[in-house]
Amino acid sequence: MMGGSPVPPRSRRHTIAGNAAEPGRTVLSRAFAVLDSFLDAPVDKTHGEITRASGLAPATVHRLLAELTGWGALERTARGRYRVGLRLWQLGSQAPGGRGLRDLALPFLQDLLQVSNEVVHLVVRDQDRALYLEKLEAHPDVVVTSRVGLRLPMHASGPGKVLLAHAPRGVVEPVLAAGLERRASGTITDPARLREALAEIRRQGFALSRDEMTEGASSVAAPVRGPAGRVVAAISVVVPSRTPNLLPLVPAVRMAAMGVSRALQP
Amino acid sequence: MMGGSPVPPRSRRHTIAGNAAEPGRTVLSRAFAVLDSFLDAPVDKTHGEITRASGLAPATVHRLLAELTGWGALERTARGRYRVGLRLWQLGSQAPGGRGLRDLALPFLQDLLQVSNEVVHLVVRDQDRALYLEKLEAHPDVVVTSRVGLRLPMHASGPGKVLLAHAPRGVVEPVLAAGLERRASGTITDPARLREALAEIRRQGFALSRDEMTEGASSVAAPVRGPAGRVVAAISVVVPSRTPNLLPLVPAVRMAAMGVSRALQP
Structure with missing residues (x-):
């Protein structure tokens, strides 16, 4: 069930060609990098922590966080930190x-x-x-x-x-x-x-x-x-x-x- | 807990300016549209069904599916259909x-x-x-x-x-x-x-x-x-x-x- 279609390893993920500002990374692969920062350390995170974990430019992370929060993939907490949102929970529950x-x-x-x-x-x-x-x-x-x-x-x-x-x-x-x-x-x-x-x-x-x-x-x-x-x-x-x-x-x-x-x- | 930070309504989601081919939609918002097609009808879907549900061009959907599958947000089944993948389940479980x-x-x-x-x-x-x-x-x-x-x-x-x-x-x-x-x-x-x-x-x-x-x-x-x-x-x-x-x-x-x-x- 699971072992048959394993999830791709993290190192294979960001290989599709992107724009000049961050070569080798598409918009989506950068969004995935932001989401990946929540995978194995599921606590609320600041913009700075996500920037460090994803290796992206602060302005890029800022833009991505706005879009991911708008859709509900992430939520902003009262203290201005970010955490995984209910929309991702719901989507994930369909797996x-x-x-x-x-x-x-x-x-x-x-x-x-x-x-x-x-x-x-x-x-x-x-x-x-x-x-x-x-x-x-x-x-x-x-x-x-x-x-x-x-x-x-x-x-x-x-x-x-x-x-x-x-x-x-x-x-x-x-x-x-x-x-x-x-x-x-x-x-x-x-x-x-x-x-x-x-x-x-x-x-x-x-x-x-x-x-x-x-x-x-x-x-x-x-x-x-x-x-x-x-x-x-x-x-x-x-x-x-x-x-x-x-x-x-x-x-x-x-x-x-x-x-x-x-x-x-x- | 939940009611306090409700998920944005679906109609508010795709408002950020995008490119000329599909005006008003960013790359991310188009990826969200693909994922949205799995939200309330969680069955395996074909490329054609996802195209119809998302309202995107077939070639766009093709590209997005490749990236989403590469990351593990979606999985390809043996019959060439798509379904929500284990990576999204894992991420969602952190909400x-x-x-x-x-x-x-x-x-x-x-x-x-x-x-x-x-x-x-x-x-x-x-x-x-x-x-x-x-x-x-x-x-x-x-x-x-x-x-x-x-x-x-x-x-x-x-x-x-x-x-x-x-x-x-x-x-x-x-x-x-x-x-x-x-x-x-x-x-x-x-x-x-x-x-x-x-x-x-x-x-x-x-x-x-x-x-x-x-x-x-x-x-x-x-x-x-x-x-x-x-x-x-x-x-x-x-x-x-x-x-x-x-x-x-x-x-x-x-x-x-x-x-x-x-x-x-x-």
Whole structure:
């Protein structure tokens, strides 16, 4: 569903010829650069911050912000900052990739939330990152950094490792070669050890993580498979790391993932 | 939250001066016109359908589609049609308006789903329409046309009437003057009767509907109030119209709406 038509990498985006003032960038590509500045750091931003993040001239950003705000892609806050607007939310909610999978998965995620009573995630691969499609929380004992729409590194979480374990070589090798950033005390930073972990995840059909993304948070994750058996998403439960044994959670997480996989069959 | 910074009406959007080929339209405004064609009819579209909906020249649409697809705003399907892409979903999920309210409301919506076991909606006003922010379903006996991201007329549903009952005069009068389209056998099409219904909703603190939007579907809706007491959203439960008495559902719907209102307090 998702892995099949991946979003183009950011580096390929701004290649269409533009005008002389900012060579190599069309008006649209400049507007995309403004919007990109909101992608992975979703806070209110000033004109100056957007200018720095986009690499555009201040006057260009000024003009683009006026048009993007006029249409509703962005909103101006009371403090004169900019944030993503309701029009983009509405348009984005029509994306069959994000929405369709999420809608099919929701009942299973809710069941999983009910038996685990913590945090439940639905995650897909977006190029070399794990994109969080849904997050449900009950009364969690654990605080995690995930948020719907956020993209996080794949090597440092249960669902990320599930997605990486089933990603094509062309995705896995660059991730391993780029260096595995430490996010918490349990992050696997050694490529050889990560390779072994991914092989074991493929063999076992699930992934465990302990203090990999966030200190104090552990997770159990399992793959969701699309019609051709290809892994299209991962489902996970996050629990406090003081949970002595994660294995009792495995059957419920796998059941939820298998339920969604079945719902994806045509 | 939402009503305070409404999205500009569609008619105000394309006013910035552009080039000679399509006077009065900038490149960006033309890209917005392409994206607008996906707003309220979220299906895969052909190049020809987008051209007709946007009123642009076919060659212009061709160029815009290439750029929008390159960035990931749109995706090309296997059948050569276009649909909203994952990049827009991700960006839209950062909108604090849609997302913040939905995240705060979700636990209360889930509780309401559990006690009602049907369909639960979270709806906000977007100008003169009801915009569906969230829809949760259990094992519903009733089929409704709502979908997350969809905008429907306000006069023909429980949550729509709640939002209209608390909308400013500048919104209500044009809605009444524009004519109240019949959507099902119970739709209120007489402006005088709708005025009375809205006054009663303000007095009672909830709205009932029977066969107003969809034949066979009835609903109970209550207002969610923001920090200043202003109505910012409506929560509703939809049940089959064969349900003889809707009143027993009122307390649960009002409790959910009050819970969200409380969560919105600073």
